[in-house]
Amino acid sequence: MKETPLSNCERDFLLRAIEEKKRLDGRQTYDYRKLKITFGTDYGCCFVDLGQTRVMAQVSCELVAPKENRPTEGILFFNIELSPMASPSFEQGRQSELSVKLNRQLERCLRNSKCIDTESLCVVSGEKVWQVRVDVHTLNNDGNLMDAASVAAITALCHFRRPDVAIQGEEVTVFSPEERDPIPLSVYHMPISVSFAFFQQGTFLLVDPCEREERVMDGLLMIAMNKHREICSIQSSGGIMLLKDQVMRCSKIASVKVSEITELISQALLNDKAARKAGGKCGFAESMPQDRITALKMDQTDVEMTNVSQTGSGVILQGDEAPPPTVPSPVVPVPGVGQVGQGLQSWGLEEEEEDDDDEEEESSGDDQVEEVTQIKLSEKDKKEAVVEISDSEEEEVEVDKLN
Amino acid sequence: MAGIELLSDQGYRLDGRKATELRKVQARLGVFAQADGSAYLEQGNTKVLAVVYGPHEMRGSRSRTLHDRAVINCQYSMATFSTAERKRRPHGDRKSTEMSLHLKQTFEAAVMTQLFPRSQIDIYVKILQSDGGNYSVCVNAATLAVIDAGIPMRDYVCACTVGFVDETPLADLCYAEESGGVSSLALALLPRGGQIALVQMDARLHQDHLEALIEAATTACKGVSKVLDEVVRQHLQEASVLTGE
Numbered sequence: 001m002k003e004t005p006l007s008n009c010e011r012d013f014l015l016r017a018i019e020e021k022k023r024l025d026g027r028q029t030y031d032y033r034k035l036k037i038t039f040g041t042d043y044g045c046c047f048v049d050l051g052q053t054r055v056m057a058q059v060s061c062e063l064v065a066p067k068e069n070r071p072t073e074g075i076l077f078f079n080i081e082l083s084p085m086a087s088p089s090f091e092q093g094r095q096s097e098l099s100v101k102l103n104r105q106l107e108r109c110l111r112n113s114k115c116i117d118t119e120s121l122c123v124v125s126g127e128k129v130w131q132v133r134v135d136v137h138t139l140n141n142d143g144n145l146m147d148a149a150s151v152a153a154i155t156a157l158c159h160f161r162r163p164d165v166a167i168q169g170e171e172v173t174v175f176s177p178e179e180r181d182p183i184p185l186s187v188y189h190m191p192i193s194v195s196f197a198f199f200q201q202g203t204f205l206l207v208d209p210c211e212r213e214e215r216v217m218d219g220l221l222m223i224a225m226n227k228h229r230e231i232c233s234i235q236s237s238g239g240i241m242l243l244k245d246q247v248m249r250c251s252k253i254a255s256v257k258v259s260e261i262t263e264l265i266s267q268a269l270l271n272d273k274a275a276r277k278a279g280g281k282c283g284f285a286e287s288m289p290q291d292r293i294t295a296l297k298m299d300q301t302d303v304e305m306t307n308v309s310q311t312g313s314g315v316i317l318q319g320d321e322a323p324p325p326t327v328p329s330p331v332v333p334v335p336g337v338g339q340v341g342q343g344l345q346s347w348g349l350e351e352e353e354e355d356d357d358d359e360e361e362e363s364s365g366d367d368q369v370e371e372v373t374q375i376k377l378s379e380k381d382k383k384e385a386v387v388e389i390s391d392s393e394e395e396e397v398e399v400d401k402l403n
Numbered sequence: 404m405a406g407i408e409l410l411s412d413q414g415y416r417l418d419g420r421k422a423t424e425l426r427k428v429q430a431r432l433g434v435f436a437q438a439d440g441s442a443y444l445e446q447g448n449t450k451v452l453a454v455v456y457g458p459h460e461m462r463g464s465r466s467r468t469l470h471d472r473a474v475i476n477c478q479y480s481m482a483t484f485s486t487a488e489r490k491r492r493p494h495g496d497r498k499s500t501e502m503s504l505h506l507k508q509t510f511e512a513a514v515m516t517q518l519f520p521r522s523q524i525d526i527y528v529k530i531l532q533s534d535g536g537n538y539s540v541c542v543n544a545a546t547l548a549v550i551d552a553g554i555p556m557r558d559y560v561c562a563c564t565v566g567f568v569d570e571t572p573l574a575d576l577c578y579a580e581e582s583g584g585v586s587s588l589a590l591a592l593l594p595r596g597g598q599i600a601l602v603q604m605d606a607r608l609h610q611d612h613l614e615a616l617i618e619a620a621t622t623a624c625k626g627v628s629k630v631l632d633e634v635v636r637q638h639l640q641e642a643s644v645l646t647g648e
Binding site: 101112225241 | 508611613614617
């Protein structure tokens with residue numbers, strides 16, 4: 001299904017708001033939305049909520065033959081599914097541009113940076129290695145899928161446990177989780193991606209754009225870093241032109257954000273570990289909000305209230321200056337026709353219509369009385385006025401009348 | 404590959420270049436008479452052919468027409484004989500699609516598309532021999548092809564891939580250096596204003612080295628732009644001699 005196009009007034013509103021450093025949900029320029037991480041029942045299943053954007057990552061593994069040019073290394077495979085559940089514009093199965101972009105960015109962010117020790121995934125060199133597959137499913141798209149997907153993927157990889165293997169000569173025995181405890185993967189570092197959206201040809205930038213902001217942005221810069229301040233990947237997209245200083249500034253902001261997010265991930269992993277050890281129930285069903293009145297309570301949005309009382313009283317003062325609204329007296333253009341109120345039309349009954357019409361429509365109720373007298377005066381003055389050529393229909397009527 | 408020294412103590416790389424030296428660039432405009440614009444560029448051992456058609460009426464899906472500017476359509480493909488092992492799927496796989504998107508993005512920033520509303524400009528790039536810096540050489544070749552087609556651009560688009568080894572930025576990486584796990588940064592630049600049309604980096608690099616790397620890439624791109632400018636002027640001179648001006 002094609003995406004509903006964004007109306008011009010909505011686009012202008014968003015851009016104007018960004019120029020005044022205001023965002024739709026009241027965030028600051030460099031603020032992330034609320035990030036929530038929950039785990040499923042199995043090891044390696046992780047849900048990430050970034051505001052309203054929701055993604056799920058699932059890690060699985062199987063024994064396969066290794067690649068020919070890398071016989072001692074395991075294989076990492078990433079896949080992001082853009083399901084129609086997330087947005088009506090996503091089509092099932094079709095490899096759209098966004099899908100290719102997200103997949104390649106995630107691959108480069110996690111695979112090229114060597115965050116997982118692939119050598120430890122080797123079982124029998126040249127014959128059997130573990131292929132670890134990370135599937136990320138997008139459940140709801142409210143902007144910034146890339147960041148949510150990267151957090152989900154790395155958290156799921158940290159959470160995952162692979163089965164234990166024993167090699168006796170040529171025989172390989174894979175133990176089930178009941179026989180022997182599964183082993184976690186060796187994760188060297190956690191690359192997290194941070195997205196920056198640029199507006200007005202690079203003048204304004206926002207961190208973590210929501211879906212509306214993504215629609216009006218000029219371009220996106222994605223920087224993936226880990227908490228040791230190592231940059232794992234940089235990718236600019238969209239037709240924007242950047243300057244070196246902008247890239248440097250973004251990398252500094254990214255390092256701050258990444259350390260915060262890494263903290264959150266570690267905390268979530270610890271909590272989950274404690275919960276599993278304590279034997280409590282864990283999983284997706286547990287993390288869903290319960291059937292209570294407060295279950296769908298919206299998070300509080302901060303609204304700027306500092307100047308409200310001042311601007312409010314200013315508005316009231318302005319209103320006081322106008323005279324109390326009275327019923328305007330009726331206008332009688334010609335005998336038999338009476339009009340009252342704003343937006344008076346002359347319906348081709350006058351000779352001087354256009355200027356009067358504009359005046360009338362723009363005037364407010366309190367000016368109506370003076371306006372009426374003025375019009376009557378002008379009529380008398382311009383009885384022999386030259387007919388002006390214009391697009392007004394009323395003008396044509398007038399021409400006919402003269403003829 | 405461990406053990407191969409990418410930068411020797413004397414400062415020489417695998418092919419004998421110094422750290423900031425670019426590979427030899429040889430280029431030729433107007434290789435095909437049929438296309439609106441074409442160019443062939445060799446940068447070291449990487450050989451690329453770029454062809455431009457347009458601006459012409461929108462073909463295919465009319466719904467993608469933009470009312471105020473031209474649509475740029477890029478296709479990147481590698482010849483099956485371009486790599487050491489025969490390439491099974493020259494185009495349509497994820498990496499090629501990603502490259503095509505990046506090329507499209509780069510040229511959308513540089514080409515003055517507002518002059519051709521409701522039309523389409525096609526840029527086809529084919530790699531005949533791949534020896535590192537694929538994206539950068541494609542951008543350089545495509546720039547020449549667009550100039551040959553007479554489509555107005557804001558500035559030359561020059562690109563270069565730089566790597567970081569032993570605290571030194573290496574300009575214009577070859578395949579051996581790229582596959583050695585070196586952090587590589589590909590940068591597409593409009594030299595006059597210093598504006599970056601595309602920046603792409605893989606592999607780990609400490610944040611403190613980023614500035615130096617971008618600086619090195621900018622200098623390398625400016626070097627490439629001089630070479631491209633030279634090529635264009637020479638081609639114009641040849642063409643004017645032939646037409647007797």
